[in-house]
Amino acid sequence: MWPIIRMLIIFLLSACSPCVCFSGTAHNVQKEKGYYIVKYNGAPTLFHNGVPMYANLYANLTWSPKEIVAEHAEKMIQSGIHIFIISVSMDWGNEPSLMGVSSYSNLDQRIRAILKIDPSAKFLLRVHGWVPRSWYQDYPAELMAGRDGRIVELPPKDARAPNSFASPLWKEEIGGKLIDLIKYVKSEKYYDSVIGLMFMTGIEGQWTWWGLGVQAMNIGEKKETLVTIDYSPAMKNYFREWVKKKYGNNIDALRKSWDNNSVTFADIEPPMEDIAKETDFYFFKIPDKGTTRYVKDYFCAYADCRIEALLYWGKLLKQETKDSPWLYGAFAGAILNTFVGGGQNYLRNIDLSEKICHSPYVDFVASPAFRKVREVGEITLAPMLIDSFLLHNKFFFMECDQTTHLNTHNLIVDTAESGKSNTPQNLEGSLAKLKRIFCYVLCKGRMGIWWWDQGLHPGVRKHKGVQNKAIWYGDPAIENFFSCISKIADDSIHYDCSSASEIAVLFSEETPFYTSPSPLGIGRDLIVKQVKAFGKIGAPFDIFAIEDIKNIPQYKLYIFWNTFYINDELRTVIKEKIERNGSTVLWLYAPGFLTEKTLSPENITELTGIKTGMILQNIQLKQKTVISDHPIIKDLGARNIGVMNKPMEAGTVQVDSVCPFFYCDDQAAVILARNEFNNKSTMSIKKFQDWTSIYATFYPIDGEILRNIAINAGVHIYSDNKDDVIYANKSFLAIHSINKGRRTIRLPYNADVYDMFEDKLVARNTKIFTFDFMKPDTKLFKIEAKEILNPWWKRMLWWF
Numbered sequence: 001m002w003p004i005i006r007m008l009i010i011f012l013l014s015a016c017s018p019c020v021c022f023s024g025t026a027h028n029v030q031k032e033k034g035y036y037i038v039k040y041n042g043a044p045t046l047f048h049n050g051v052p053m054y055a056n057l058y059a060n061l062t063w064s065p066k067e068i069v070a071e072h073a074e075k076m077i078q079s080g081i082h083i084f085i086i087s088v089s090m091d092w093g094n095e096p097s098l099m100g101v102s103s104y105s106n107l108d109q110r111i112r113a114i115l116k117i118d119p120s121a122k123f124l125l126r127v128h129g130w131v132p133r134s135w136y137q138d139y140p141a142e143l144m145a146g147r148d149g150r151i152v153e154l155p156p157k158d159a160r161a162p163n164s165f166a167s168p169l170w171k172e173e174i175g176g177k178l179i180d181l182i183k184y185v186k187s188e189k190y191y192d193s194v195i196g197l198m199f200m201t202g203i204e205g206q207w208t209w210w211g212l213g214v215q216a217m218n219i220g221e222k223k224e225t226l227v228t229i230d231y232s233p234a235m236k237n238y239f240r241e242w243v244k245k246k247y248g249n250n251i252d253a254l255r256k257s258w259d260n261n262s263v264t265f266a267d268i269e270p271p272m273e274d275i276a277k278e279t280d281f282y283f284f285k286i287p288d289k290g291t292t293r294y295v296k297d298y299f300c301a302y303a304d305c306r307i308e309a310l311l312y313w314g315k316l317l318k319q320e321t322k323d324s325p326w327l328y329g330a331f332a333g334a335i336l337n338t339f340v341g342g343g344q345n346y347l348r349n350i351d352l353s354e355k356i357c358h359s360p361y362v363d364f365v366a367s368p369a370f371r372k373v374r375e376v377g378e379i380t381l382a383p384m385l386i387d388s389f390l391l392h393n394k395f396f397f398m399e400c401d402q403t404t405h406l407n408t409h410n411l412i413v414d415t416a417e418s419g420k421s422n423t424p425q426n427l428e429g430s431l432a433k434l435k436r437i438f439c440y441v442l443c444k445g446r447m448g449i450w451w452w453d454q455g456l457h458p459g460v461r462k463h464k465g466v467q468n469k470a471i472w473y474g475d476p477a478i479e480n481f482f483s484c485i486s487k488i489a490d491d492s493i494h495y496d497c498s499s500a501s502e503i504a505v506l507f508s509e510e511t512p513f514y515t516s517p518s519p520l521g522i523g524r525d526l527i528v529k530q531v532k533a534f535g536k537i538g539a540p541f542d543i544f545a546i547e548d549i550k551n552i553p554q555y556k557l558y559i560f561w562n563t564f565y566i567n568d569e570l571r572t573v574i575k576e577k578i579e580r581n582g583s584t585v586l587w588l589y590a591p592g593f594l595t596e597k598t599l600s601p602e603n604i605t606e607l608t609g610i611k612t613g614m615i616l617q618n619i620q621l622k623q624k625t626v627i628s629d630h631p632i633i634k635d636l637g638a639r640n641i642g643v644m645n646k647p648m649e650a651g652t653v654q655v656d657s658v659c660p661f662f663y664c665d666d667q668a669a670v671i672l673a674r675n676e677f678n679n680k681s682t683m684s685i686k687k688f689q690d691w692t693s694i695y696a697t698f699y700p701i702d703g704e705i706l707r708n709i710a711i712n713a714g715v716h717i718y719s720d721n722k723d724d725v726i727y728a729n730k731s732f733l734a735i736h737s738i739n740k741g742r743r744t745i746r747l748p749y750n751a752d753v754y755d756m757f758e759d760k761l762v763a764r765n766t767k768i769f770t771f772d773f774m775k776p777d778t779k780l781f782k783i784e785a786k787e788i789l790n791p792w793w794k795r796m797l798w799w800f
Helices: 002-016 071-079 104-117 168-186 233-246 251-258 273-277 290-320 335-348 353-357 386-391 427-443 476-492 522-534 546-550 568-578 601-608 703-712 791-799
Strands: 035-040 043-048 051-053 056-059 083-089 122-128 194-202 206-208 327-331 364-368 395-400 448-451 503-507 542-545 557-560 583-588 612-615 623-625 645-647 653-655 661-664 670-675 681-687 691-696 725-728 732-737 741-755 760-773 777-785
Touching: 035 327, 043 395, 056 476, 071 104, 071 476, 083 104, 122 168, 168 194, 168 233, 168 290, 194 290, 194 364, 206 327, 233 290, 251 290, 273 290, 290 327, 290 353, 327 395, 335 522, 353 386, 386 395, 386 542, 395 427, 427 448, 427 476, 427 725, 427 732, 427 777, 503 546, 522 703, 542 546, 546 568, 557 703, 568 601, 583 601, 583 703, 601 612, 601 691, 623 681, 661 670, 691 703, 732 741, 760 777
Parallel strands: 056 083, 056 448, 083 122, 122 194, 194 206, 194 327, 327 364, 364 395, 395 448, 503 542, 503 557, 557 583, 583 691
Antiparallel strands: 035 043, 043 051, 612 661, 623 670, 645 653, 661 681, 670 681, 681 691, 725 732, 732 777, 741 760, 741 777
16 A cells, blocks of 8 residues: 555655756657657657667768768768768669769669768668659650640750659659669668658759749749749649549539639639739738639649658658658748748748648658848748647758858858848858757757758869868868767757747748739748848747647747638637737737638737728838837837838839738727828737737837837746847757857756857856857857755655
8 A cells, every 4th residue: 555655645746846847858768660750858859779869960962982981071970970861863774863873873882882981870861753854755744834835944954854743653653763762772781771761853852843943032033934833734634633522523512612603624724824813902812702712722732732742652661661660751841931932932832731740651841941041140940830840740850051151162052131142251150150050950849950061062063073071161160060069969869858939920821822922022021021030039939830829838929920811710719829828919910811701900800809990002111119118119219110121123222012001990009109101000019808919010020029029928038139049948048149248148947057069067056147259159058957846855755
């Protein structure tokens, strides 16, 4: 009887103790063979044969067996990086592949060469899911085409053909070659050294639209052909079958939905470009209009054909590697990056994250960082609804493709919103950026990363022979950085890396179906220009798909970003979530303006609790804070906020105007800002019994206002400097800044603080500590929380 009483007392004592996550927390993980993802110490974690490991990779993408083990690779091995991502071209026989290498013997040579100098090396295979150029002649119906039937033309030297994502032949051919590749690797001794596989397809390998690459995401895009829709026979056939399945082969249901009494299943075609582009109510489309549903059906079908191919290959891989599993994933879900090209670029690269999140076949997604805020001093951010993926135990790999000051080849991989290069000017800037990128993936759920020295890329470098030395990473200080983070990464496995965020940002993947697909305007600027401000809040934040609101924990501050379309069912869920526990909610521009059947400012009023008016004319988004003692604005005075300055091709500056223009028309709400041209309230706050609503009718809302809103909501702000970028989880805290000077850092609880990059103790059992930024830099601290247990509880637990 006594053992039972003792166990009961231990349970009660532990249940009554404060919920604090201590460093070194261990979890029991069943030992399984192969590679897999398990939630461990608060984050999805890569496991091999029951042992957790940090996914810190080097992208060694050369095809040369000599260059793959040259000095640049040896330096990475010496730094402690032992996982390599390497390219694999499918074996098309005598067909020339993208890089002129299609024999798996070349894969053998490269893997064996690395294993010879690093027997513990492991590999992630970056497999080319492209088809050869001969398909232009042999299978033209399987290639992406325009309305006139003209197939997308790739440059003559490109060995690929632009497969339609709806092509069944493409899906089956690649699937068969995937099985052949796995069987080939299984026959080799290095099979267990392969952690998994990811597929490359589309113009840049990131499942992107054929014919338009990164350049299509810039404001100055001129190309008007093949803007949004694939008219290939493959896509036409897929769309017809998709529609039949959706409407249960019921032609009456289809005709009612599309408001078209003459349509038949046999004559269904993808919509014309002008129909896809048109709007009904200024920036918006009427949700229950026939053409709106027709266009939405097409893009949902287009999204499904891409995801079906991804999941089909994943299922094959899982079946073929079931005895010793590999990981499987792809470049997917990077919807924020697509908005750099506006609504049209989002639609032609659409991913619906929910289907990937719930698939048992996809272990990870990957992407470079968000493209337009890569300058020193700004935020690093995964360009996706990253916390929805983490919520569903999907792993993430950040591709670090960013330049350093050693970018002597004038390769501009990414540009700032101003159009200037994001390449750092000196070593200090390079180290600050590299540290920031690592700190982001560590603090955001201990995610994976691969470091890619694109200065070694054959299409970039000037030297055409074997390249021995690193280019972008060819500095002793950068080499030391990699050694340092390897140790930190391995150590982090033992610490709780679950979210410490008190802010949730909600994003709607549905909204773009009901808004203008223009490459400019609201669709682009609301997303691209807002990201930078998020980085200046002074606290970490999580980004979710709005549909996940029912599954996420409680937050102190919710930011509804582009949530213009919200159906009735989701409205009920949102209200149940936010209208309690003293939550604060910030709504941007037109929250809930659209429902399944209506578009009305009354829908905004019902959702936000703030009476909303609407003016149907173009009004510039230029507003000032009012003079007030309200804590959100009392220190700002009457100053401009949210002014939408954007570079134009002629070098001029334009202030955005918007239609419809919304304003707060609620006498019970406190006005925080007014439009300069009509004096209407463009930001108001209204306190209810169990929650607080703040409605900003403009976009973007700047960092200082966001910071003040967060403080007012009770969110913990870490740094006293409003320009610092903050990353944090339960065990680590990072601060990135371009500004020199003393910093005072406040923690939410007492802790021992260790400087990880300088490998030293900063303070013990403290909530406040200081340090100096002597240059643009990134600091990383390990925060070991002190146990909050009464001494007599400690003694009793020890005695039992």
